[in-house]
Amino acid sequence: MAFVTISGYPSSGKTRRAEQLKQHFERRLQDPSYDGPPLKVMIVSDDSLNLPRSVYDDGRAEKPARGALFTAVQRQMAQDTILIVDSLNYIKGFRYQMYCAAREHKLRVCTVFVVAMHEQCREWNASREDGRAYAPETLENLLMRYEEPSSMVRWDSPLFTVPWTDADVPADDIWKAITEGIVKPPNAGTQAVPKAPTDALRTLENTTTTMVAAIMAEQAASGGLGGPVTLSLSSTLKPKVDLPSRNVTLSELQRLKRQFVTVHKKAITLGTTEKGAVDWSEESIADKFAVYIEGNLKP
Template sequence: MALITISGFPSCGKSKRAEQIKSHLEARLNDASYTGPSLKVSILSDDILNIDRNAYNDSRSEKPARGALFTAMQRQMGQDTILIVDSLNYIKGFRYQMYCAAREQRLRVCTVFVVATPDLCKEWNSSRNDGRTYASETLDNLLMRYEEPSSMVRWDSPLFTITWADDDVPAEGIWQAVTAGNIKPPNVGTQAVPKAPTDTLRTLEHTTTSMVSAIMNEQAASQGLGGPITLTISAIKPRITLPPRNITLSELQRFKRQFVTVHKKAITLGTTEKGAVDWSEESIAGKFVTYLEENLRYS
């Protein structure tokens, strides 16, 4: 249904805001006036995943921590869930990765930027007594490397900014974003590319070769009069309209080589065509007929 990304300095109050957002959303979902689909609101955080604050001490331990968060996020995203990801999310590239994953699931998205001054974050971090403090050096490093969200980029938009002085979150705006906001289609660059069956290259070569032979036989029988003819190739009978002239074997073989070369790339690398891609003998024959008719017309 939706992904809410929480971002902010370490120890700036992100978890408090995540709980406020969850409370507001659940209240709206349980209200008698709500008539939408049945939804649940979940929070995913470093604490829930038992990711220690020491994981952010160096890049070698931070990378698998982010990986664990991302994997858990992918598992919990769904059409029946509003998922709030309560973590630092301080790297814009990671927020973009989360955004793309949400688009793959066709979820609505929004970002909540929790703001507090560095001095306040250091004060709140040092005053914690729950064992979840950042080391002083780690905190300074994270503050320095923080990449602030921007409403000007699509993966941070819509963006809601909450300062340390705000008593509550902009509940109405967040509600509208996660229930009525735009659902963007999956990014083409992130979609899995459908691959052709393993015998498609053989089918492509066999079908086009058989069609060239059949065209030459039919042309010899009709003495080059042209017009629509039906070819018999194993179990299929494609129809092709030939021009009223004698077509040479070398001409057909040249068009066949061009056609095969173009389609080999799509077969070996995959195709970005929308919907199911048909590489059956009948489909290949139909494409080759269209290719020949267009090229023979102007040759």
């Protein structure tokens, strides 16, 4: 249903804002005036995945941890869920990756930027007694590397900035964004490419070869009169093709067959970007080849 990305400096109060959002959402969902679909509110965070702050000490450890977070986020994305991801999310490329996943699931999205001054983050981090503090050098490194969200880019929009001076989050505006915002279609580049069946190449070659032989046989039987011809390829496969009123040579048909097979072989081996399922059955190939012959044979 919706996907909310929490982003901010380390030890800036992101978890508190995520909990505030969760409480607001649950209160609205339980309100008698709410008439929308039944929804649940979930938070996925480093803490919920038992990822220690030490994973940010080393890039080699951070990468698999970020992968675990992304996997957990994808697993929880659903039409009946408002999902809040509470983590640093300091890399814009990672925010874009999650944004694309949300679009794949047809979810509304928004980003909440939790703002605090560097000195405050250092102070709050040093005062933590829950075992979740960052090492001082790691904190400084993350502060320098942080890539701020921007309302000018689509994966961070709509963007809600929550400064440290605010007692609460702008719940009304965020609720409107996740319940009334535009559901963006999936990126074409991220959509799965439909694959042809394993026997598609053999079916393509056999069907077109059989059609060429059938056309030559029908032409010999009719004396080259042309016009609409029904080809009996099998008891159930009888495509129709409109031939010109002249003798079509075998070399012409073989040339058209090679061109047709070459074009469609590329679609089979590389996949196709056509929307919906692609039909590689004998009937579909025969009909397509008949149309190709009619459009490319000279009168």
